[in-house]
Amino acid sequence: MFIKDFIRINRLRFFFITLLSVLSGVGGILAGYIQMYWLTYIKDQEWIKTAIATTLMVICWFFAQSVIYFVQYLNNVQEEELFKKNRDQIAKHYFKDQKFHKVSAFQNRLTNDFNIIKDSYYEWYIIIPFYGSMFVASLLALITIHWSIFALSLIIDVISYFLPKLISKRLEKATTNLSNKNNDYLNVLSKWFSGLAELKRYSACGKLLLVQSQSSKKLEKANVNQIQQQQLLNIINGISMLLSTIILLGTTGILVEQKLAVFGAILSVQNFATNVSVGMQEMIQGLTMMKSVKSLMQKVNVDAMPTSLSNKNNVKPPFSIEIHDLELSFPNGEVLKYPDLKINQGEKVLLTGDSGSGKTTLFKLILGIVKPSHGTIIFKDKKGNIIQPDMSKIGYIPQDPQLFPGTIKQNITMFNENLNQKVEPVLKLVTLSKDLKQFTNGVDTTLNLDNLNISGGQRQKVVLARAEVHNSQLLLIDEGTGAVDHQNTLNILRNLLQKDITIVFVAHSFDKNMKKLFDREIRL
Structure with a gap:
């Protein structure tokens, strides 16, 4: 300047x-x-x-x-x-x-x-x-x-x-x-x-x-x-x-x-x-x-100054994660330590733990939103080789989903018109089709972010659909169905867990039937 x-x-x-x-x-x-x-x-x-x-x-x-x-x-x-x-x-x-x-x-x-x-x-x-x-x-x-x-x-x-x-x-x-x-x-x-x-x-x-x-x-x-x-x-x-x-x-x-x-x-x-x-x-x-x-x-x-996104030729979709000696230090002197973890390709993992045990923070560390004080997070491709991950292939559904000005469809495709044809099948997967019937314009309904015109559960379904439309190979779900009723949560889980992708799901109040849908549980 x-x-x-x-x-x-x-x-x-x-x-x-x-x-x-x-x-x-x-x-x-x-x-x-x-x-x-x-x-x-x-x-x-x-x-x-x-x-x-x-x-x-x-x-x-x-x-x-x-x-x-x-x-x-x-x-x-x-x-x-x-x-x-x-x-x-x-x-x-x-x-x-x-x-x-x-x-x-x-x-x-x-x-x-x-x-x-x-x-x-x-x-x-x-x-x-x-x-x-x-x-x-x-x-x-x-x-x-x-x-x-x-x-x-x-x-x-x-x-x-x-x-x-x-x-x-x-x-x-x-x-x-x-x-x-x-x-x-x-x-x-x-x-x-x-x-x-x-x-x-x-x-x-x-x-x-x-x-x-x-x-x-x-x-x-x-x-x-x-x-x-x-x-x-x-x-x-x-x-x-x-x-x-x-x-x-x-x-x-x-x-x-x-x-x-x-x-x-x-x-x-x-x-x-x-x-x-x-x-x-x-x-x-x-x-x-x-x-x-x-x-x-x-x-x-x-x-x-001009900068560029990571070279897509050097990144690959992540299929599995390994965590070694991972720590995060806080200004007050407290240190959050994680056990060594290995989440295999296609595995469906339920992540649980007391409040404050670091479940949400672990997701933020994996996504690079927060930088660790010590330790490493290793991503591997389908062949088990260490890679630089393509973050666009990691789906993340937070507790409070992020929506943007635009239609429901645009929030699912993230404004990529080439993905429009994939939206309809995904709506059924996340049980959003029934919800859209109450809207005159259906999936083309414009969201009002100042006075949100969809419920919390519908917001979570939109973000779940977003991850699915973008072919996420690794899905991190942080209480991603907390605002969805029990039966719809069960239906969404059954649909998602049948897919050949790696899923890590944070939950507090799952019953035994829901827990049985997962391959294993990791408690922090």
């Missing part, structure tokens, strides 16, 4: 943004330069020259003011196209990098971080050529008035350049901290407000407001700190500008008195001096602000 990426979005538009920014700055200084002679013509009562100078001043001022607004528009268009491209790249990267990303971190990256970069980098880009051209044009105007004015301006500007460096590091640190605190705040909201209904049920409003307030206070403190650093930078720039104006204006008065400069220079030099000082300060502030988000932009660039 650095300036080279900004240029590549539209090179011609970038050229006009820069060129028109420069011309706008020069136009403003040219109007001020004409004003110097305009005042002199008025003093000398040369009215024709006064009229000509007035006309030229108006044209220059109008050009400078109107063009800068057009430049801001072009710059905003360039920004939004760059951000759109980077948001798309980040979304692809997060999808393909095979890592687990918190929703709050994803939201923070695509919203708050982009806003910080916009305000602290790209919004300042047009300011640099605009004020840079004003700075150069003002210096040229000053040297035409008298060399001493020009020399004083250079000395003052050199001093002004180094003053803001006193806080540049602090401003960069404050900007990075603001991004981190905003990420923390979104993470807190994600964790607590996702369970808002449950908190309401137990009247736990006090706790919700407390954690939100505590996190909000940290974010507020980070915001205030960044604003303080920005204001300190503005104060330093303001003091420098004031001293510059006083020194240059006093010197000009002496020159006019000695008739070494025209009368109009008294007012114009003040404007030129202000523009030199403002031009220098704005450029420095712009560069400082742009530098302050450098580390953040580097992080965004890393997330926007």
